[in-house]
Amino acid sequence: MRITWVSGNDKPQEVQYGDGQSQTSQVTTFTQHDMCSSILKSPASDFGWHDPGYIHSAVMTGLNPSSNFTYRYGSDSAGWSGRITFRTPPAGGSDELMFIAFGDMGKAPRDPSLEHFIQPGSISVIEATANEVSSGYVDSIFHIGDISYATGFLVEWDFFLHLIYPVASATSYMTAIGNHERDYVSSGSVYITPDSGGECGVPYETYFPMPTAEKDKPWYSIEQGSVHFTVISTEHDWTEKSEQYNWMNNDMAAVDRSRTPWLISIG
Known part of the structure; x- marks a missing residue:
């Protein structure tokens, strides 16, 4: 199980968990030069830029x-988080899975004057999801595309991460990339739109390191309970004979339906 957190400190930190176990974090970040742009500067590469700090990630x-x-996560020098309770999802091949799936959530602060583009419904979605998680009836969450709607205004990722913290810190939170994370002109996305504001998937893949093969190939599969999830990218080529199409074909063909009778493709 991977945990990811943001810090102002670039030195490796730790996650301490269970009965005295610990793992050291890997530290990464991204810069203004990693953002996409064109003849006209994109928000992410210019007036929307915000230093993300350092993103720590460790696998428990x-x-x-x-x-x-x-x-808990942190270090003696940078400080520690409080103790957090987390529930692991069922193993692949077990009988039952209870999960929540949604997309296009975005974020909204209590004071909407802080942002250029808000999604007021996100607050009620997170509040309802948090109630389900605290009740013990949710094993996993899948947020499928259009994650934060920062669209090149990078500080809004901070607002989004703060919003989902009550649920993403307590249960498995899996994601798929959407047009508002990836698409930009001359960037390799299927759709030639400026929808990501020049982010081109960089903040998304840094904040949410899913079990993908490599950067900018954000498709993957996992098994939880009786379900095999094939998670695709609608923003990369998925036409017949493309790399992603071949991967999807091979992934689905290899599913053992006696072990995971449910196959769900999402993206």
Whole structure:
């Protein structure tokens, strides 16, 4: 299980969890030069830029499925988070899975004057999801495309991460890329639109390191309970004989339906 957090400190930190276990974080970031632009500067590369700090990520191993454990992250020099309780999803091939799936959520602060583009419904979505998570009836969350709607105004990723913290810190939070994370002119996206504001998937893939093969190939599959999830990118070529199409074909063909009888393709 991977945990990701943001810090102002570039030195590796730790996640401490379970009964005395710990893992050291890998640290990364991105710069203004990583953003896309064109003849006219994009928001992400110019007036919308905001330094993201340092993104820490660590994989917690040795966890039992369908189990609660506590963890904290940080360091003595940078400070520690509080103790957080997390529940792992069921193992692939087990009988039952209860999950929530949604897309196009975005974010909205309590004071909407702070942002250029808000999605007021996001607050009620997170509040309802948090109630389900706290009740113990949710094993996993899938947020499929159009994640934060920062669209090149990078500080809004901070607002979004703060919004989802109550649920993303307590249960599995899986994502898929959307046009408002990836698309930009001359960037390799299928759709030639400025929808990402010049982000071109860089902040998304840094904040949400999914189990993909490599950067800018944001398709992957996982198994939880009785479900095999094939997660695709609608913003990359998925036509017949494309790299993503071949991957989808091979992934779905390899599913053991006696183990995971449900196959859900999302993107």
